[in-house]
Amino acid sequence: MSSSDSVRPPTEAAGWRHILDASLAVFIKEVRSEVRTRYALNAILLFAVSTIVAVSLGLGPIAPRRNPDLPLIQAALLWMAILFAAFTGLARTFIQEEDARTAAALRLATPALAVFLGKAWFNTLLLGLLTTVSATLFLVLLRVGVADLVQFGAVLALGSAGLVAATTLIAAIIARASARGALFAVLSFPLLTPLLVVAIRATALTIEGVTWAAIGPPLQILAAYAVALFTASLLLFEVVWEA
Amino acid sequence: MTLSQRTSDGAKLLLGVWMGGVVIAMFAIVPEYVGLGDAGRIIIMHVPTAWITTIAFLISAAASIRYLWRRRATDDAIAVAAAEVGFLFCALATITGAIFAQLVWGVFWNWDPRQTSILVLLLIYAAYFALRSAIDEPERRQRLAAAYNLFAAVTMPFLLFVVPRVADSTLHPTCAFVQGSRCAGVTLERDGARIKQLGDIIVALESLERRGDLAVARVEVRTPGLTEVVVLEPSYDLNAAAPADRPTFPGQQFMLAVKAVDLTRGTALVNIEAPGTGLLSNQRTLWTFMAANIGFLGLAIWLYRLRAGLILLEERIRLRGAPHELPA
Numbered sequence: 001m002s003s004s005d006s007v008r009p010p011t012e013a014a015g016w017r018h019i020l021d022a023s024l025a026v027f028i029k030e031v032r033s034e035v036r037t038r039y040a041l042n043a044i045l046l047f048a049v050s051t052i053v054a055v056s057l058g059l060g061p062i063a064p065r066r067n068p069d070l071p072l073i074q075a076a077l078l079w080m081a082i083l084f085a086a087f088t089g090l091a092r093t094f095i096q097e098e099d100a101r102t103a104a105a106l107r108l109a110t111p112a113l114a115v116f117l118g119k120a121w122f123n124t125l126l127l128g129l130l131t132t133v134s135a136t137l138f139l140v141l142l143r144v145g146v147a148d149l150v151q152f153g154a155v156l157a158l159g160s161a162g163l164v165a166a167t168t169l170i171a172a173i174i175a176r177a178s179a180r181g182a183l184f185a186v187l188s189f190p191l192l193t194p195l196l197v198v199a200i201r202a203t204a205l206t207i208e209g210v211t212w213a214a215i216g217p218p219l220q221i222l223a224a225y226a227v228a229l230f231t232a233s234l235l236l237f238e239v240v241w242e243a
Numbered sequence: 244m245t246l247s248q249r250t251s252d253g254a255k256l257l258l259g260v261w262m263g264g265v266v267i268a269m270f271a272i273v274p275e276y277v278g279l280g281d282a283g284r285i286i287i288m289h290v291p292t293a294w295i296t297t298i299a300f301l302i303s304a305a306a307s308i309r310y311l312w313r314r315r316a317t318d319d320a321i322a323v324a325a326a327e328v329g330f331l332f333c334a335l336a337t338i339t340g341a342i343f344a345q346l347v348w349g350v351f352w353n354w355d356p357r358q359t360s361i362l363v364l365l366l367i368y369a370a371y372f373a374l375r376s377a378i379d380e381p382e383r384r385q386r387l388a389a390a391y392n393l394f395a396a397v398t399m400p401f402l403l404f405v406v407p408r409v410a411d412s413t414l415h416p417t418c419a420f421v422q423g424s425r426c427a428g429v430t431l432e433r434d435g436a437r438i439k440q441l442g443d444i445i446v447a448l449e450s451l452e453r454r455g456d457l458a459v460a461r462v463e464v465r466t467p468g469l470t471e472v473v474v475l476e477p478s479y480d481l482n483a484a485a486p487a488d489r490p491t492f493p494g495q496q497f498m499l500a501v502k503a504v505d506l507t508r509g510t511a512l513v514n515i516e517a518p519g520t521g522l523l524s525n526q527r528t529l530w531t532f533m534a535a536n537i538g539f540l541g542l543a544i545w546l547y548r549l550r551a552g553l554i555l556l557e558e559r560i561r562l563r564g565a566p567h568e569l570p571a
Contacts, residue, residue: 169394173387177377186373187391190366193359194401225401232397236390239311243386 019114026110026118030093031125039096040126044089048134051081056141075203078138079159079196085130090167091184093119094175103175107241116237120168120230127160147209155206155215158222159199165229166191172240195225258545262538268531282346285339287532291539293336293361299329299543300364304396307389316558319385322392323375324551328543330368337361347497360402367395381561428502428514431462441515444492446499449474451509456482458504460511464492477513479504489516 034040055077097103106115135156138144146152167188174183202218269287303325310318340358341351352358374391378384429439431448438447449461457478464473473493479501480487489498492515503512 166398169390173374173391174377176383176387177374178379179377183373183377187370190363190370191395191398193363193366194398197359221401225398228397228401229394232394236394239386240390243383243390 019111019117022110022114023117023121026106026115027121030119030122033096034122034126040089040092041129043092044085044126044130045133047088048081048085048130049137051084052078052134052137052141055081059142071204071207072200074138074142074144074207075200077142078135078203079200081134081138082131082160082163083192083196085134086127086163086167087185087188089126089130090123090164091171091174091180093122094171095180098175112238112241113234115241116168116172116233119171120164120233123164123168123171124161127164128157131156131160144207146207148206151206151210151212151215152203154219155199155202155222158219158226159195159203162195162199162222162226162229163192165226165233166195169229169233169236169240172237176240176243191229195222198222198225254541255545258538258541261534262542265531265535265538268534273528273531282343285343287528287535288539289336289339289343290532291536292332292339294536295539295543296329296333296336296361296364299325299332299547300368300396300399303329304392307392307396310385310389311393316381316385317555319389320551320554320558322389323554324547326368326371326392327550328547330365330372331546332539332543333361333365333368337365363402367398371395381558428512430510430512431460433509435510441513444515446513448511451504451506451511453481453506454478456480457487458501458506458511459488460501460504460513462499462513464499475499477501479511 059077094103097106110118135152139146167184170184170187170191174180174187177183198218198221202215202222205215205218265287269284273284273287303322306318306322306325310322337358340361344353344355344358345351371388371392375384375388378387429441429446431437431439431446433448433451438445440446445465447463449463451458451460453459458481459476459478462475462477464475475490475492476488477486477490477499478488479485481504486500486502489500491498498516500514500516501511502514504510
């Protein structure tokens with residue numbers, strides 16, 4: 001943001017490049033401040049690890065036994081761990097701006113869209129890490145035999161994308177309110193139910209092992225959910241950020 | 244007393260008398276729904292509250308869009324009042340639905356897709372009110388609440404249309420109440436996919452055999468309200484090419500029917516049916532139902548106007564106090 005020319009670009013294409021550049025700058029800033037404090041990373045990963053260890057301790061004796069509903073139970077437990085870990089850490093990016101009183105500076109320096117995109121990339125990275133760690137632990141500790149790892153990964157990736165798309169705008173909303181921690185879960189959960197229902201069923205299908213034709217429709221729903229909420233966030237973010 | 248006040252008082256009185264009449268008609272005039280008994284009467288209340296919920300939430304979302312467009316407190320007041328009325332009617336629809344489900348399906352709650360979506364709707368608007376109460380500054384509260392309202396509205400299509408389609412079937416009207424409706428049922432194969440789901444009922448084909456002109460299917464049934472497994476024997480008349488014997492699910496009022504059968508391949512198409520058809524083809528029920536719709540709509544409009552007026556009054560008091568406050 002060296003000159004005023006870069007803030008009001010002459011053409012639309014240049015404008016988009018400017019916003020993407022700025023979003024990259026926001027993303028790098030987020031990563032840097034996260035590496036310094038490791039607040040969100042610690043909170044999220046420790047939460048996920050303790051949840052899955054607790055679940056594994058509880059389910060240890062029944063896991064190897066033959067139970068026709070076992071894949072669905074395991075999928076639900078995995079998504080619960082991911083969901084609640086996400087609730088503990090994903091709001092951090094916006095809350096910390098308000099707590100450190102840096103939000104106003106960011107508002108002046110960067111276009112709203114770039115702030116949203118930068119923070120969405122950062123949350124994607126964070127949730128990607130979280131999902132990878134918890135899924136790996138889950139497979140190892142609960143001795144889950146996934147029939148098709150590529151399908152399993154695809155469901156987790158698209159489900160996480162939807163989770164980020166839904167929660168990033170909510171994080172921006174609750175950063176301006178009081179009682180934020182509780183409010184984040186309260187506001188996010190109802191919006192995430194359709195995603196969770198589909199993601200849990202699809203994950204159970206991949207654990208059982210089905211064809212790509214059978215896993216296709218749930219994957220399409222997950223992708224449509226992520227795209228719809230991401231687009232809505234792009235449209236609404238400016239209202240929230242400048243409120 | 245001004246004329247408008249007198250009209251509104253008269254309208255309120257009329258509404259009270261009208262709703263009283265609807266309640267009396269619901270129990271005294273509407274005939275018993277064949278097979279459902281007195282439980283069927285609750286539909287007179289359940290259906291109007293459910294569709295008023297939908298309309299209220301649509302109005303609320305539209306008012307939020309208009310608020311973000313024009314930034315006027317009036318639009319915010321409309322959005323809140325509509326959401327509050329919608330929330331109240333949504334709770335009523337949920338409760339009446341749960342009572343009906345207990346009487347007819349044997350469980351208060353069975354995660355039927357429509358129950359899921361109405362519960363999530365309640366949660367969304369509870370969250371909307373929680374968000375409003377957590378922000379003190381009025382302008383910011385209005386903007387953030389409008390943004391959340393619209394963001395939540397984006398997930399509605401997924402709830403209302405996508406999730407129910409992931410589930411195989413629903414016990415709600417399009418499937419169970421109307422014989423020969425769109426819901427096609429499931430095909431059970433003796434030598435293949437033997438076990439399938441009809442709504443939340445698990446059906447498994449045990450055997451399929453010919454007894455004279457009838458094809459009799461032995462179907463193992465597990466319902467959510469029931470712990471033990473029950474075997475039903477619905478049959479299909481091969482000469483008339485129509486379902487013959489339709490046994491009822493244990494503890495419920497619905498019947499299991501064989502819709503089509505292929506004895507050589509050992510497959511049977513089964514579906515849930517409601518006892519008796521055409522609830523509204525009965526004139527007395529139809530008119531009571533219409534009167535209930537009008538009554539509930541009037542009730543909703545009255546509540547909505549009351550709330551919107553109060554919220555605007557609060558806003559006006561705040562604005563009048565504004566000059567004495569420090570500028571933000």
